[in-house]
Amino acid sequence: METTVNCQHFASVIGQPTAIKLLKASINSKRIPNAFLFAGLDGIGKRLVAKCLIQTLLMPAQESVDITELSSNKHPDILWLMPTYQQLDKLLTETDAIAHGINRKTAPVIRISQVRELVEFAATQPIIAPQKVVVIEAAHNLNHQAASALLKTLESPINTLFILLTSRIQEVLPTIVSRCQLIPFRRLSNDDFAQVLTQVGEQQILDNPMLLNMAQGSPGAAITSYQMLQSIPExxxxxxxxxxxxxxxxxxxxxxxxxxxxxxxxxxxxDYLQFLWWHSYRRVDLIEKLAQAKDALLKLAQNRLVWEVTLANSLAN
Incomplete structure (x- = not known):
């Protein structure tokens, strides 16, 4: 690592003092681990902090970098992996699938081919930066083969920093978790939550109590909910x-x-129905049935069957 490190990049982060404190402590002590695991709700700053960490460690203060490009794989020493769908001979992220008009009924996953690409990337010397960085979004979506291959890579120290992001740490392979320094991310306070939404021009969400309740302190979740509500047929x-x-x-x-x-x-x-039906009916059994339905969908059960069972067992009294 560089002897002098500029930590000012973290100044743009709102509402995550514990995470920033832990990262700065590692940087200032020059004890950067082989891998970090950022764990917490979606939409509360994990991706932004990962980008700020990359800027802090790899880029001198005078270098002007568009932070939005750090996740686009345009930098030769940064590899950013996301869960994908297999479409013929191509891998598409969820965003790519939507852009191509591809309607998918299952969740995307991180595949063994992506981890093999990661291994090849990490095995070569950095071109510009002092070391390479690999970021893995939604690390809980590593399939079994991919998780096993990643574990072997984490066990072999190389000149590559791994940053894993997850909103469901309980679903990440425990042996992977044990080889990472855990950085916890917390729900934002009401003031920080409102500040973020206002800052990104989404303050209209603050007038929707249902979406605010669903967000549970996550500005990103609030924005996603607002967009989802607009995208689903009325x-x-x-x-x-x-x-x-x-x-x-x-x-x-x-x-x-x-x-x-x-x-x-x-x-x-x-998620929306859990809040809506609880507000309307105050029935714990309905919430439990919906939770079971979500778990089944996450485990890639047949979607229509899941909904048929859930709704058939939720008839109005």
Whole structure:
């Protein structure tokens, strides 16, 4: 590492003093681990802090870098991996799939081919920076083969820093967790939450109590919820606003949801219904059924069947 390190890049981060304190301590003590694991809710700053850390460690203070480009794999010494879909001979991120109009009914994963690319990348010398950096988003989406291959790489110290991001640390292989320095990320306070939304021009979300409750201190989650609410057909939201009155209505709604919504939209809809139905019915059993449905969708169960079972068991009394 450089003898003198500029930590001013972290000044743009709002609401994560503990994470920043731990990172600065590692930097100032010149005891940078082989891997960091950033753990916490989605949308509370993990990706931004990863970019600030990269700037702090790899780029001199005078170098002007567009922080948005750090995750685009345009820098020769930075590899940024995200979960992907297999589309013929190409791997597409969720954003790419949406841009190509590809409707997917399963969650994207990080594949063994991506980790092999990572291993090859890490085995070569850096070109510009003092070391290489690999960032793995949604590390809990590593499939079994990919997780095993990554573990072997983490066990062999090389001139590459790994930064893993996760919102579900309990689903990351424990042996991977044990080889990383854990950096916890917390929910933002109300003031910090409002400051972030205002700063990014999304202050209108502050007027929607339902979305604020769903966000649970995550500005990113609030923005995602707002965008999801706009993207889902209004008739689907209307049909879901009350419990189905009979089995036929339940099966019809399940068919509509499966046909109309992508996997990510269906996962979000479950979160939305948990808040909506609790507000309307105050029934713990409904919340439990929806939680089971989300777990089944995350485990790649057949989407329509999950909705049929959930809605059929949630009929209005």
């Amino acid at each position: 008739e689907v939201i209307q049909q879901c606003s009350s419990l189905p009155s009979n089995l036929r209505a339940a099966l019809s709604l399940a068919k509509t949801i499966n046909h109309s919504l992508e996997h990510s939209q269906q996962l979000w809809l479950i």
